[in-house]
Amino acid sequence: MKTYYWLIKREFWEHRGSFLWAPVIATGIFLLLNVMGIITFEVFAARHGININGLNLDQLVHSMNAHDLAKIGIGIDMAMMSSSSLIGIVLGIVVFFYCLGSLYDDRRDRSILFWKSLPISDRDTVISKALAATVLAPVIATICGLIGAVIMLLLVMLVAAIHGVGLWSLLGYAHPLRSLFTLVAIIPVNLVxxxxxxxxxxxxxxxxxxxxFLWAVAIPVGAxxxxxxxxxxxxxxxxxAWFWRDVVTRVLLSVFPSGWIGNDSFIVSGDRMQGMHFPEHLQRLASIGHAxxxxxxxxxxIGAVAGVAMIAAAIWFRRTRTET
Amino acid sequence: MSAAIEASGLTKRYRSTLALDGVDFRIEAGRIIGLIGPNGAGKTTVLKTMLGLTDFAGTLNVLGRDPRREREDLMREVCFIADVAVLPRWISVEKAVDFVEGIHPRFDRQRCERFLARTKLQPKQKVRQMSKGMIVQLHLALVMAIDARLLVLDEPTLGLDILYRKQFYQSLLEDYFDEHKTILVTTHQVEEIEHILTDLMFIRDGRIVLNTDMDSMGERFIEVMVNADHAETARALGPLDERTVFGKHVFLFDGVERERIMALGETRRPSVSDLFVATMKGTYA
Structure with missing residues (x-):
């Protein structure tokens, strides 16, 4: 365990920029864009007295029935979870390039000769790098997502308060704790x-x-x-179509979190937004049991078994291949 | 004495070339061995097989272990510095020390810090900000703080200036080497390590062509400086090599009776580099 602690710490040291700062900056940018959006909306609303269905915003909220308020609650959940989307894209890119370099970069700069001069087995080295990609990076990204979610919730509550809407009554329709918990609970699903x-x-x-990079992309795409x-x-x-979806895309792009949320379970289209399906889908999405x-x-x-087999093959190559 | 390393029939083939051609040798514990050979002779391949970095045919026993199967255990007792500047460029002095301390059961942090205190290295300094000489100082401080039984050095001072080179070998001798340790070193700067070696191995085209301790080498090989009029007599004794210095002929003999040679002129023990040049004649031809 001590060996793994140090091995994973080493990965964090080396990749602090992509593991830590990339999601932190993504969260910051996301929040900044939202604040800018809200300010823009507020300025326009104040200038032009924007009306929706003949009502202005304040009246709109006050005239809502319970069903509409439930939708607002889900909207708040969505706002909380939304910060994770940009972080997820950043995380996918980070993990993709981290994995591609993980067992190659030290062969190219020959520092592998230093790592191999220490009493660490190749198995532990490769597994620690896989853990950095599937646990360390997602956990850091999730912590950023949680902080982003809480700040988004505070922003929504602030905007509501400006318009005189009761904060706690609105919160009653949302599920902030469940949203936060879902972000954490899907980490193992994303890992697999x-x-x-x-x-x-x-x-x-x-x-x-x-x-x-060329090999990793050319082989599956060529196939x-x-x-x-x-x-x-x-x-x-x-x-x-099956091959492209379940082989090519999986071996290249499943580093992006929540890629398993297929089209069948989550359809965002204009008309469905209006209808009943949307909340149902969101409920399913937010449901940990479903995930x-x-x-x-x-x-x-099958994907997990294939992934583990390929990691085992990587260990085998790591043993004898020390040069580029 | 127990053997630190024992090889028999050690063979390594890279696609078309035979890098090691059935090499046999035995290295006793507590020795400092120079493994010397021209470029491409197989020096680095020998070291790689010992360190479990490559597969091979034949048998090899390092500190009682098979490096192919027990590399992880072996590396608790073996240290190596492969070439200069293989430390990862992103690591800092303090992180390198923390990491090795965390990973290596035989690492002595206080010892390492004592060695580092003698250098200009700063704890926060990263490898990418260091000169080659400083990188080697850091690597050597890390390695000397590990209580290992075998230290393998592959061209450890390549590209360093003379001050760093002298300091490197001096530290090794004064602060590291003792009768329980074995040091195996390859280098092209033969003159600089000649005085610290106890044993000498020459390798050429994947074969060990000379394997001797330094005392036996002095008995077996003899160099004599002969006036031109005696040159023919000397040639008749079948010298290994002949060269001319200021109009005098210098002959190098292998295993010829000492008395007969002393009669020819002034004798001395040949330097390792002269012996090397004589042994490797025609390597690149």
Whole structure:
């Protein structure tokens, strides 16, 4: 355990900029954009007395029935969770390039000779890097997301207060604690989801003698093109669309959190926003049980097994490949 | 005496070239061995096999372990400095010390800090801000604070100025080496380490061509400076090498009777570099 503590600490030291500062800055930018948006809206509303359905904003809130207020509550939940979206994109990019460099950069600058002169097994080295990608980075990003969510909630309450809306009555319709808890609870789901990409990228990183990025992208995309082409010729038995969705995309892009929230469970379109579906979908999305239930989906299980196998292969390459 | 390293039939093939061609040797504990050879002779490959950094054929035993299978355990008792400047560029002095202390069970922090106090290195200083010489000072301070049984040095002073080079080997001798430790060093700067070596190994084209301790080397090889009129007599004894210095002929003999050579002129023990040049004649031809 002590070895893992130091190994993961080493990864944090080396990648402090991308693991810590990138999500912190993303949170800051997100909050800044929201504050700017709110100020813009308030200025316009004050100047032009913006009306919605013939009512101005203050009257609008006061004239709402319970059902509308429930929607407002969900809107508050959404606002809280929304800061995580930008952080999630940043996290995906960070983890993608971290994995690609994790077992390659030290071979290129030869510092691998220093790391290998210490009594650390290759297995522990590779696993500690996988943990940095799937636990350390997401946990830091989630902490930023939680702070962002709380600040967003305070902003919403501030705006409501300016318009004379009772804060606590509105909060009663929202689920702030559940929203925060959901952000934490989906960390393991994202971890399992990310395994095939983390495994593939680390395998390329351990194996490539040069340009790991090119190999990591060219092999799955090339395979996808061949499968689609064979399908087009009517030779291959497997579906090209399936291959692109469940292989190519998974090994490259499942480092982005919440990618498992498929189109079937979350549709944002104008007309659905108006209808009943939207809150239902959001309820499902925010439901921890639903998220954890995803783990039983075959694409989760098969992907995780493939990811672990590729990490094992990366350990094997790490053992003998010390040069680029 | 127990053997620190024992190799037999050590063979390593890279695609088309044979880097090590059935090498056999035995290194006793408590020695300082110079492994000397021309570029591409297989020096680094030998070291890599010992450190478990590459696969090989044959048998190799380092401190009683097989480096292929037990690298992690082996590295508790083996330290190595491979080339200069392999420390990661992002790490700072204090982080490097913290990390090695956290990872290595035989690391002595106080000892390391004592060594660092003799240098100009600052705790917050990062490797990327250091000169080559300073990087080696940091690496050496880390390594000397580890109570290891075998230290492997692969061109540890390449590209350093003479002050750093002298200081490097002096620290090793004064503050590190004792009868329980074994040091194996490869370098091209043979003259500078000649006086600290106890043993000498020459490697050429993947084979060990000379393996001797320094005392036996002085008995076996002899250099004699001969006037031109005696040159033919000397040549008849079959010298290993001949060169001319200020109109006098210098012959290097291998295992020829000492009395016969002393009759020819002034004798002395050859330097390792002269012996090396004579042994490696025609390597690049």
């Amino acid at each position: 989801w990310a395994l095939p990409a983390v495994g593939w990228l680390m395998l390329c990183s351990a194996w490539a003698r040069s340009k790991p 996808g093109i061949i499968v689609s082409w064979l399908k087009f010729l009517g030779i291959a038995g497997i579906s090209g 954890w239930g995803q783990l039983a989906r075959p694409e989760f299980i």
